[in-house]
Amino acid sequence: MSPSGMTRVQTMACGSCSNENAFKAMFIWYRNKERGHKTPSEEDLSSCMVNQTPGCPDLSILSFMGAFHGRTMGCLAATHSKAIHKLDVPSFDWPIAPFPRLQYPLEEFSRENAQEEARCLEEVEDLIVKWRQKGRPVAGIVIEPIQAEGGDNHASPDFFKSLRNIARKHGCAFHVDEVQTGGGSTGKMWAHEHWGTDDPADIVSFSKKLLTGGYYHRDEFQADKPYRIFNTWMGDPSKNLILAEVLNVIRRENLLEEVTRSGRALLNGLYDLQAQYPGMLSRARGQGTFCAIDVCDDATRDSILLKARDKGVLLGGCGDRSIRFRPALVFKEYHVHIFLNIFNDVLAQHK
Amino acid sequence: MSPSGMTRVQTMACGSCSNENAFKAMFIWYRNKERGHKTPSEEDLSSCMVNQTPGCPDLSILSFMGAFHGRTMGCLAATHSKAIHKLDVPSFDWPIAPFPRLQYPLEEFSRENAQEEARCLEEVEDLIVKWRQKGRPVAGIVIEPIQAEGGDNHASPDFFKSLRNIARKHGCAFHVDEVQTGGGSTGKMWAHEHWGTDDPADIVSFSKKLLTGGYYHRDEFQADKPYRIFNTWMGDPSKNLILAEVLNVIRRENLLEEVTRSGRALLNGLYDLQAQYPGMLSRARGQGTFCAIDVCDDATRDSILLKARDKGVLLGGCGDRSIRFRPALVFKEYHVHIFLNIFNDVLAQHK
Structure with a gap:
């Protein structure tokens, strides 16, 4: 390594x-x-x-x-x-x-x-x-x-x-x-x-x-x-x-390929969401599952983080108004879809 | 604590x-x-x-x-x-x-x-x-x-x-x-x-x-x-x-009292040795087993450290020409006497 x-x-x-x-x-x-x-x-x-x-x-x-x-x-x-x-x-x-x-x-x-x-x-x-x-x-x-x-x-x-x-x-x-x-x-x-x-x-x-x-x-x-x-x-x-x-x-379970696959799904999901909520989300970006997206302001960002947490999803903030995604290496594509559904619900509440 | x-x-x-x-x-x-x-x-x-x-x-x-x-x-x-x-x-x-x-x-x-x-x-x-x-x-x-x-x-x-x-x-x-x-x-x-x-x-x-x-x-x-x-x-x-x-x-075995006791024996032993080897040793000092003694020069100090090691005793140096003693808390009075005998042998070789 x-x-x-x-x-x-x-x-x-x-x-x-x-x-x-x-x-x-x-x-x-x-x-x-x-x-x-x-x-x-x-x-x-x-x-x-x-x-x-x-x-x-x-x-x-x-x-x-x-x-x-x-x-x-x-x-x-x-x-x-x-x-x-x-x-x-x-x-x-x-x-x-x-x-x-x-x-x-x-x-x-x-x-x-x-x-x-x-x-x-x-x-x-x-x-x-x-x-x-x-x-x-x-x-x-x-x-x-x-x-x-x-x-x-x-x-x-x-x-x-x-x-x-x-x-x-x-x-x-x-x-x-x-x-x-x-x-x-x-x-x-x-x-x-x-x-x-x-x-x-x-x-x-x-x-x-x-x-x-x-x-x-x-x-x-x-x-x-x-x-x-x-x-x-x-x-x-x-x-x-x-x-x-x-x-x-990591080697035995090909986790790096897994991360690449789920990262692609996650980033595409974030692109879709920022198209859907253009006033709220922007600048989706990432490499693997090391992704982030910006929120219109820090108060909305912090409220999204709290609501996601109440639905069982731990997200973090970084910079002034970004949400950062840092899932474990075992985060698979089907986890991405579970996450995107929950995240969409949270965002819908903020619309 | x-x-x-x-x-x-x-x-x-x-x-x-x-x-x-x-x-x-x-x-x-x-x-x-x-x-x-x-x-x-x-x-x-x-x-x-x-x-x-x-x-x-x-x-x-x-x-x-x-x-x-x-x-x-x-x-x-x-x-x-x-x-x-x-x-x-x-x-x-x-x-x-x-x-x-x-x-x-x-x-x-x-x-x-x-x-x-x-x-x-x-x-x-x-x-x-x-x-x-x-x-x-x-x-x-x-x-x-x-x-x-x-x-x-x-x-x-x-x-x-x-x-x-x-x-x-x-x-x-x-x-x-x-x-x-x-x-x-x-x-x-x-x-x-x-x-x-x-x-x-x-x-x-x-x-x-x-x-x-x-x-x-x-x-x-x-x-x-x-x-x-x-x-x-x-x-x-x-x-x-x-x-x-x-x-x-430490509490159950009264190790702090033990340290005080073996520290006293160690320091007294060092006082005796520096009286015996006044040209070589000086400034014996310590609190508990946290003791040290100075050697006439750093070359002699380093040679003593090596010879002690060869007899199974790990000692360290500190400062320019000090030997420091840092035994574990389970170092008891009878260990002190074993050590002092070995140390005396090493010093005798340097006389």
């Missing part, structure tokens, strides 16, 4: 710790590169003990508006989805690029969407240059393949491949955060597999559906000394055993 | 996450106090989304030289034990006070030690004032009851009680990190119980021996809204079940 090009994995206990340590791996990699892989200087070693440069360098991680990468202080500096997560916590002066705001269905707006993506990529390059000039070079770019918490925002394979190239061009690491998207719900083990490239990233982090946290990485992101990336437990071996059995079930 | 004055607990998956979230709880508490517990302003909410003040305030946590509080980026900014932990990772400009460097046995040097502690406390107050003037007020002080990773550095109950008073006087929170000391190895469930006060701290974090991570806190450190302190898993209920049984065993 390791992502293409990555032969190493570091387990951790949760998604935030996975991303924190992935950030650290990128900083270590970047500084080793700057030092020409030489031994750190006495000044490096003494200054880092008191939080000062050059030992604790002014490096940054470029993230995207709307991103969610976790809640520990490093991750939180790359998170920009909701104020309640960030309010009152000191942060770093790190660059934040716009995430493409696309029109759905993506294939009907490919020209407009390509333009929007080009705008965001240009901004990424500008920020990398600007932060280098400020003396806070970008050591790595972190991005979700689908911005989940931030409202299920998608981008095209071309966008991600161009971003990966921009990272390489500027000597920045490229970290794909699959904490929410990894594990099969997009119809592939990793959402980045939809990009169709053999070299998707330098680091891919995971957690949630994969029961343990951790990150896969390319060889050169292995820290050069033991105990640079470390934790008392670094996850829990029992979770790995359970995960191994989950992976067996 | 909750520390005196603390009725609430927040579980987390590991020690670093526990400290990160304890720091966040202190920042949230501090800013709510500054806002007079009013609703955050529009400027607070919008600026925090892009990592800027006032939403992401320039607050700091005061920590001590030699401290170890974990490896995520917030914790790491309060960690100052070894360069290898911190090198290459961006940090915060937070104040770092000297931790008392005492002479052992503590009771034989009480006058000199009181002087050294007074020097450090004075420095703490100076730093609090200085960082407030710099515009980076100290929201909280974090300290270990025994600096463990940093070399088993002890301080007196008076030192900690004075520090708690300094924190209160300056409106800073007081966080006692018991990740390594909590759980019984000092002969009490919490090392801070040795201070003999009903009001030891605002927050006490734990992990390691307690099988799950987390922090206890006084009521007012409860975040004012849900999801401000949050994580997908926030620990693992199965660990709490195991911990409940561990606590039963």
Whole structure:
């Protein structure tokens, strides 16, 4: 299940710790590169003990508006989805690029969407240059393949491949955060597999559906000394055993194909409903069963969530006014039809 | 088992996450106090989304030289034990006070030690004032009851009680990190119980021996809204079940008394050995079985560790040239004598 090009994995206990340590791996990699892989200087070693440069360098991680990468202080500096997560916590002066705001269905707006993506990529390059000039070079770019918490925002394979190239061009690491998207719900083990490239990233982090946290990485992101990336437990071996059995079930029962099939049925059902309730629903979108739809306003959204719950369907919200669908991998096509009937009843009550 | 004055607990998956979230709880508490517990302003909410003040305030946590509080980026900014932990990772400009460097046995040097502690406390107050003037007020002080990773550095109950008073006087929170000391190895469930006060701290974090991570806190450190302190898993209920049984065993078998007894035997044995090998060993110290002794240099220390391992005894190092003892709670007095015999053999080989 390791992502293409990555032969190493570091387990951790949760998604935030996975991303924190992935950030650290990128900083270590970047500084080793700057030092020409030489031994750190006495000044490096003494200054880092008191939080000062050059030992604790002014490096940054470029993230995207709307991103969610976790809640520990490093991750939180790359998170920009909701104020309640960030309010009152000191942060770093790190660059934040716009995430493409696309029109759905993506294939009907490919020209407009390509333009929007080009705008965001240009901004990424500008920020990398600007932060280098400020003396806070970008050591790595972190991005979700689908911005989940931030409202299920998608981008095209071309966008991600161009971003990966921009990272390489500027000597920045490229970290794909699959904490929410990894594990099969997009119809592939990793959402980045939809990009169709053999070299998707330098680091891919995971957690949630994969029961343990951790990150896969390319060889050169292995820290050069033991105990640079470390934790008392670094996850829990029992979770790995359970995960191994989950992976067996996914293979044995062809659950990724199942997800692709039920995801198609779900998305088509959402398209039908947004045609039926055009004042209420819009922007149906998804990959596999990792789907979402927007509601006219947040009050209506929240009321729909409550009414669905009263009929036995647990749905979640994401972004300002989206409903997100996150069924388990065993959610089959006939479940989709049961769900769509109930959802239609709920919507009819709101008409 | 909750520390005196603390009725609430927040579980987390590991020690670093526990400290990160304890720091966040202190920042949230501090800013709510500054806002007079009013609703955050529009400027607070919008600026925090892009990592800027006032939403992401320039607050700091005061920590001590030699401290170890974990490896995520917030914790790491309060960690100052070894360069290898911190090198290459961006940090915060937070104040770092000297931790008392005492002479052992503590009771034989009480006058000199009181002087050294007074020097450090004075420095703490100076730093609090200085960082407030710099515009980076100290929201909280974090300290270990025994600096463990940093070399088993002890301080007196008076030192900690004075520090708690300094924190209160300056409106800073007081966080006692018991990740390594909590759980019984000092002969009490919490090392801070040795201070003999009903009001030891605002927050006490734990992990390691307690099988799950987390922090206890006084009521007012409860975040004012849900999801401000949050994580997908926030620990693992199965660990709490195991911990409940561990606590039963500790009570049923009077393990804390056992630890006190075997700790006394261990420390007396170490005193004898340092009298026998004065050129090699010094500064024997400990509380319960949480003991340590210094070796003349790090090469000798490392060689002793290896030789002991070859005789079936696992010992660890801490600080530059200390050996630390961290036996399990079932380590009884007769184990101490078995150990001391083996240790004596190892030392004799080095003489």
